[in-house]
Amino acid sequence: DAGVIQSPRHEVTEMGQEVTLRCKPISGHDYLFWYRQTMMRGLELLIYFNNNVPIDDSGMPEDRFSAKMPNASFSTLKIQPSEPRDSAVYFCASSSRSSGTTYNEQFFGPGTRLTVL
Amino acid sequence: GQQLNQSPQSMFIQEGEDVSMNCTSSSIFNTWLWYKQEPGEGPVLLIALYKAGELTSNGRLTAQFGITRKDSFLNISASIPSDVGIYFCAGFYSGAGSYQLTFGKGTKLSVIP
Numbered sequence: 001d002a003g004v005i006q007s008p009r010h011e012v013t014e015m016g017q018e019v020t021l022r023c024k025p026i027s028g029h030d031y032l033f034w035y036r037q038t039m040m041r042g043l044e045l046l047i048y049f050n051n052n053v054p055i056d057d058s059g060m061p062e063d064r065f066s067a068k069m070p071n072a073s074f075s076t077l078k079i080q081p082s083e084p085r086d087s088a089v090y091f092c093a094s095s096s097r098s099s100g101t102t103y104n105e106q107f108f109g110p111g112t113r114l115t116v117l
Numbered sequence: 118g119q120q121l122n123q124s125p126q127s128m129f130i131q132e133g134e135d136v137s138m139n140c141t142s143s144s145i146f147n148t149w150l151w152y153k154q155e156p157g158e159g160p161v162l163l164i165a166l167y168k169a170g171e172l173t174s175n176g177r178l179t180a181q182f183g184i185t186r187k188d189s190f191l192n193i194s195a196s197i198p199s200d201v202g203i204y205f206c207a208g209f210y211s212g213a214g215s216y217q218l219t220f221g222k223g224t225k226l227s228v229i230p
Binding site: 004033043045048055103108109110 | 157
């Protein structure tokens with residue numbers, strides 16, 4: 001299995017530009033998570049999907065951020081317009097269905113390092 | 118929201134030494150997790166703890182789920198250079214329609230050969 005695939009691995013853009021990050025989860029996983037990692041705030045959950053439906057987007061910082069999952073094998077995180085404070089590493093993770101209160105391991109992708117100038 | 122306090126923030130140790138790090142929370146979790154992140158990669162799960170008081174080992178790693186369900190520690194014995202990385206604790210809670218995985222800020226481990 002190829003694991004969670006993210007693209008691009010690095011993105012450098014200028015303030016005000018639109019940025020789109022992409023994720024392909026592990027086949028068969030029905031949960032998908034987007035995280036942001038910064039030195040100051042650590043790893044933060046932005047949004048997660050179950051069966052392609054957004055369940056909790058309370059971690060999305062503001063309206064400039066949006067995420068979609070048009071099918072079980074693809075998700076995007078878009079920032080429009082981007083700002084320097086959005087610079088961070090963005091991770092996508094996927095997991096199989098949790099049963100009750102049991103945690104099912106989340107498998108993380110390698111991340112996209114975003115720099116907004 | 119829930120917050121995890123992870124300590125220490127960083128450690129420099131000699132190869133062969135034992136390492137200990139811990140996490141505390143103001144809230145109860147169903148599950149405690151320990152992840153390791155290497156440069157340029159995403160976090161990888163090392164150990165998952167499912168019951169209060171549980172003590173689990175994975176090779177040279179040992180972790181415990183605190184009795185109060187609000188804390189956990191991770192020990193690494195006889196450290197080696199490949200142990201270098203950032204170690205994260207995470208608390209998982211699921212119930213009443215809620216699914217939460219909260220991460221600590223991480224402990225950066227450096228091993229001096």
